[in-house]
Amino acid sequence: MAFQLLHTDSECRARAGVLQTAHGSIDTPIFMPVGTRATVKATDNYYLDNTIGAQIILGNTYHLYLRPGSDIIESAGGLHKFMDWKKPILTDSGGYQVYSLGSMRKISEEGVMFNSHIDGSRHFFTPENVVKIQKSIGADIIMAFDECPPYPSTYAYAMKSMKLTHRWLDRCLKTFHEAQGPHAYSQVFAPIVQGSVFKDLRRESCAFVAEKNSPINAIGGLSVGEPHDKMYEITDQCTQHLPLDKARYLMGVGLPENILECISMGVDMFDCVLPSRNARHGILYTAEGLIHIKNARWKDDFSPIDETSPSPLSRNHSKAYLRHLFLSKEILASQIATVHNLSFY
RNA sequence: GGGGGUGCGCCGGAGUGGGAGAGCCGGGCCAGACUGUAAAUCUGGUGCUUCUAGCUGAAUAGGUUCGAAUCCUAUCACCCCCA
Numbered sequence: 001m002a003f004q005l006l007h008t009d010s011e012c013r014a015r016a017g018v019l020q021t022a023h024g025s026i027d028t029p030i031f032m033p034v035g036t037r038a039t040v041k042a043t044d045n046y047y048l049d050n051t052i053g054a055q056i057i058l059g060n061t062y063h064l065y066l067r068p069g070s071d072i073i074e075s076a077g078g079l080h081k082f083m084d085w086k087k088p089i090l091t092d093s094g095g096y097q098v099y100s101l102g103s104m105r106k107i108s109e110e111g112v113m114f115n116s117h118i119d120g121s122r123h124f125f126t127p128e129n130v131v132k133i134q135k136s137i138g139a140d141i142i143m144a145f146d147e148c149p150p151y152p153s154t155y156a157y158a159m160k161s162m163k164l165t166h167r168w169l170d171r172c173l174k175t176f177h178e179a180q181g182p183h184a185y186s187q188v189f190a191p192i193v194q195g196s197v198f199k200d201l202r203r204e205s206c207a208f209v210a211e212k213n214s215p216i217n218a219i220g221g222l223s224v225g226e227p228h229d230k231m232y233e234i235t236d237q238c239t240q241h242l243p244l245d246k247a248r249y250l251m252g253v254g255l256p257e258n259i260l261e262c263i264s265m266g267v268d269m270f271d272c273v274l275p276s277r278n279a280r281h282g283i284l285y286t287a288e289g290l291i292h293i294k295n296a297r298w299k300d301d302f303s304p305i306d307e308t309s310p311s312p313l314s315r316n317h318s319k320a321y322l323r324h325l326f327l328s329k330e331i332l333a334s335q336i337a338t339v340h341n342l343s344f345y
Numbered sequence: 346g347g348g349g350g351u352g353c354g355c356c357g358g359a360g361u362g363g364g365a366g367a368g369c370c371g372g373g374c375c376a377g378a379c380u381g382u383a384a385a386u387c388u389g390g391u392g393c394u395u396c397u398a399g400c401u402g403a404a405u406a407g408g409u410u411c412g413a414a415u416c417c418u419a420u421c422a423c424c425c426c427c428a
Binding site: 032035036104222251274 | 376377378379380381382383384385386
């Protein structure tokens with residue numbers, strides 16, 4: 001598996017590249033729809049593949065480990081077979097859940113003790129078992145187990161947290177190289193830069209992460225409530241200190257404008273729950289801005305789909321088509337949301 | 346045919362038996378929020394108006410009273426029991 005940088009823009013730092021994985025190649029910059037529990041909500045694999053044209057999707061270690069359980073997924077032949085998705089899959093490590101389920105866990109040097117949000121049962125995640133779970137699930141891209149500090153965090157806490165993430169990173173890598181997974185194909189490991197909104201910490205973390213020589217370096221700990229300016233500032237700083245010949249993955253971002261802005265800073269990969277979550281609630285991101293498809297004004301003057309429109313994408317752009325979708329099935333909103341996100345590129 | 350009961354706002358429920366309510370709890374609806382998904386979740390609104398306030402309002406029409414969602418009469422609708 002490798003990342004190949006094909007072109008860098010002459011006006012800004014935007015890049016185009018290709019990422020090779022065992023389940024196919026990915027053109028970057030790429031937006032990766034999030035399928036936490038082995039499904040991208042509000043759509044299905046057919047539309048995900050054919051209409052949206054997703055080249056890779058995400059799964060989540062935390063959720064899949066709890067339900068249905070990583071052993072079940074492994075016995076089904078891996079996540080690809082379990083969910084019948086033949087293209088690449090990236091699994092998040094559960095590090096973000098350590099942050100988002102803050103009230104239900106305890107962090108120690110060894111790992112994270114947490115209570116299941118489903119039944120309250122106790123579980124323990126360590127860098128070692130999180131990597132093993134991701135190996136057994138069969139992810140093409142395995143994320144490091146990190147701690148995502150909240151915003152705002154004090155400098156002292158951000159530094160302590162970053163150092164812990166670094167120590168965990170070394171443990172993750174050791175397990176990644178030594179542990180034998182059930183899958184024959186190659187899997188790649190991606191480390192995560194932390195350091196909250198502190199530039200010197202981010203610089204230190206970038207250097208630490210870059211040393212690992214992974215094809216993908218991730219930027220974590222952003223889009224957790226900090227102002228956009230801060231997010232841009234830190235993203236910019238990270239892309240300046242991460243290797244040029246490796247892919248940069250900005251985790252959890254985001255809004256269409258965030259994505260465009262960060263592409264111009266040299267980010268190659270994005271994921272975000274926003275398009276699929278919002279689509280479920282009838283909110284679409286389009287080239288013309290946000291549309292609340294459930295609003296009365298969209299329901300009122302329905303006109304049928306324009307079959308004569310030459311391209312699927314321009315058909316998708318027509319308001320009539322959106323209204324048609326609303327009337328046929330609100331669920332379909334998600335495809336449009338993601339299609340429109342992709343059309344920004 | 347006889348007897349009993351119940352009727353309020355888009356819907357359902359609780360509550361109220363002369364000093365009150367444009368109230369309560371659900372739902373629906375309307376609007377907003379959501380950034381590595383504890384998210385079919387969360388927040389606000391939901392009679393009218395000239396909106397820091399005022400007006401109309403408790404099935405319908407009357408009556409009693411200083412005052413009625415509440416008491417009385419008639420009508421209408423629905424439910425239960427008897428025949």
